[in-house]
Amino acid sequence: MMGDRRNPLEEKRNRWGWFFVAPGIVFFSAFSLYPILYAIWTSFHNKKLLSLKPPKFIGLQNWISVLSSQDFWNSVRASAVFCIGVFIPVFLGSLLFALLISSRKKGKRFYQMALYSPAILSSVVTASVWLLIFDPRGLANQFLNTLLGTAGVDHKWLADPVMVQLSTILVYVWKQVGYYTILFGTGIGKIPSSVVEASMIDGANSWQRLTRITLPLLRPTMALVSVMIFISSLKTFSTQYLFNQHGAPLAPINVLTLNIYRTALSDQNLGKASVMSLFLFFILLVLSWLQVKAGGQGEELE
């Protein structure tokens, strides 16, 4: 029975705990929970953005309309293509850069900074710079034509349905690879030097150290980075938006976020936009759960 008695000190601590997390809870409730609940409510109503009339309850109409729309499934396709297209180069590129940088004795900070610098640019600035590069008379055509010896070929970076998807992927990879390099770098830095030293004493060469020690011990970071890449690439918007504004065809790059934006603002249909947002939310929720799991796994291993 003694065990059931609460420790007054612990109770006091718990009270302080609530006090400290209260701002976070208030912030989360106001800016995350409330919009989520509101989106659920809106998805069952005929809510128009500018209308002052009270929205009418229309049951599953918005859900049926969205889930049976070709446009929506094209957006799911566009988002999936983008995520997968981004994942491989970002994951492998950042891992490779992190391994290269960590193997260097000097100038680590400089290389990290150089790779990270695109990440601090706003997405709009990034897309605007790349619009110039992808202009038919821009650097992208010049570079590729010099490389391939195909003078005067327009690779239609913004015009061709396949190329425009590749262009958005390229911009994203350029912007994000530095950020994930830092994460991998941190993961590599956490590998105990005693393990590496022991392997060296046992006569392991560089390749063996990489494949038998570094990569296996980096697995939790890899899982975390993978999920993070998926989450952030699903939220991509500015590049697709700006490219379309400058004449790129919409369908190939009409990712979910862009479709949500256009449905809400251009079509002013908040009900349908909410359905799409909730669809995206559930995907992100699953990925976030995986992220938490991956993070937990990492801690356990540590």
Next chain:
Amino acid sequence: MKKAIALCVLAIAILASVPAQAPVVPGLGSKKITINLWTHEDPNRSVIEKKYIAEFMAANPNITVNYNTYPSNRIFEALTTAFAGKQGPEIFNVSIGNAVSFIDNGRVAPVDYKALGLKGPADLEAMYLPGMLKAVERDGDFYGLPLEITNMCLYVNRKMLKEAGIDPDKDYPKTWEDLISLSEKIVKREGQIITRRGFDFRYDAYTNLFIPMVEQLGGEYVSKDGKKAIIGDEAWLKALQWMKELGPAGKNLGSPTYTAARTAFDKNDNTVAMSFSGLYQEARMKASNPDFYNSKDWMVVPFPQWKDSKKKVTANYSAHYYMVNAQSDKLAQQASWVLVGWMLSHGEEYLDKVAIIQPTKKLIESPIYKSMPYSDVFAKDFENANIVYVGKASARLSTLLSETIQNVMVGGVDPKVALEKLRKSAQEALDSAD
């Protein structure tokens, strides 16, 4: 005697140069009001509007006016977001196709005739050319005052045509077929990359320019009763095929991914020979490249027709109206209408400095309008012009139209497939608009 006459002339000149006093908002007392004004970017217009606002604020020291400009392709989104969050500006302007949803959703206040010194709607209507206020009329009241009415014609670089062996006076493009054939003569490429365009379309104005192409052939965007979308497949397919021919999937003469043709045209740097724009482009050209403006190297010609056009239709005109937020404070609404009335009372200066036309009877008859280069070409085309489609689904339809044309032109989509998709989506948009 001569001296007396000279003195009189001088006195009149001095009096004429003194700016008229901006009106004082009645009943304001010591109350302080802030008016936010959002409008689309136009550097020439901003200069004069800021001047009118400064004069208005000097006459009404308790009123603060914040003047904000947005890119024309972003202002609708900015306004929609702001209004949805109940943070809409007191005064705003947006193209008429997009303004409809603001009016029909009760976001716009009816014109305060008293604040403008008028007796009622009839007085206001009498000031304008017939039909110019129809788009903003609801139940006998008006919900906006026209800032500009724009129809587009074809700007032609005479020098570039001559260099390509084309006589600009006789052989300027009169038909859509001419535009393609002349472009083929002028275009220069390095491989597939265009370095000089003969002509390029205006890709932000499909409802102004593409819809008349369809209408010339007997097709329709939306039926007269507003219930059916995309009528006359033959006409639509021919117009879409023409766009495809122009683009990279066709004869590779132009593309929306190149710099906007009208901007390149003004530079006169041998990159674009022909582009569509409104009379206002003259002011922009004058500001950005006065040498070219003052030269005889450019001209404006009427909107092209098809060789087998069924009826003459010129470019649809678009309209921008200054509107006042119905959710703002009543006194702020009144003050806003006074300010709008004050700004728009300078129609001649808007025309002179910005080359935009307020469709008032007074302005159209004024010597300054008649003296603008090629204003007669614009005026003649205007006689056969219709307003861009204005309906409850106009914003959505405009988006769908852009998507369709861009998919055909640069996305390689077959015009028939694109048309079917457009018909289905446009009909859905019309059916679901309430």
